[in-house]
Amino acid sequence: MSLETTISTAIVTAMKAKDKVALDSLRAVKSQILLLKTEIKGAEVTDDQVIVILQRMVKQRKDSYEQFSAQGRTDLAEVETAQINVIEEYLPKQLTDEELQTEIENLISETGATSIKEMGKVIGLASKNLAGRVEGKRISEMVKSLLS
Known part of the structure; x- marks a missing residue:
């Protein structure tokens, strides 16, 4: 099963579980995948391309987390952390x-x-x-x- 299919299945699961954080995170990932598909004119998206998208999204959220933390906005920083945790589940095991x-x-x-x-x-x-x-x-x- 491709990573894209896995994420689509996870969106349905998150909807059924009413897991707002997972649903928001996974919908953002799906959105980025769809944008990539339009850029490459409907060609099949590979798992490697999806991994690059996931890494970029994690990096963006880490940057946002740092900015929110520096401004004392712990409520927003916690949302970013939760989204990072959801997105990282779909990345390959990170090296120590x-x-x-x-x-x-x-x-x-x-x-x-x-x-x-x-x-x-x-x-x-x-x-x-x-x-x-x-x-x-x-x-x-x-x-x-x-x-x-």
């Missing part, structure tokens, strides 16, 4: 720091990178290989620390 470090070390030895000047080579390969399992910011920070 130890797993990420192992993966990056393997890629560094594979590319032969020895200095910070070759950081782009490693980040590009890591972003492709680890898509959906780790945020780009974490990849960048880990590569930088290992090549420094």
Whole structure:
């Protein structure tokens, strides 16, 4: 079952359960998927494309959470946190720091990178290989620390 189908099924389940937070979150995801479909002229949306959408939505909500928290709007920050939790359920299992470090070390030895000047080579390969399992910011920070 594709990720898009899973999300559509989850929307129905959330409706039946009257779970407003899940329903709002999943409808937002479905909306982004439909926008992508119109951009690619009705072609089939892949799970990888849906994962990119999910990651972008989680990042947006984390940014909103930080802004609301800084302004003392805990009510809105809690809504963002709840939506993050719902959306993250559909992302692949995220790598721990130890797993990420192992993966990056393997890629560094594979590319032969020895200095910070070759950081782009490693980040590009890591972003492709680890898509959906780790945020780009974490990849960048880990590569930088290992090549420094």
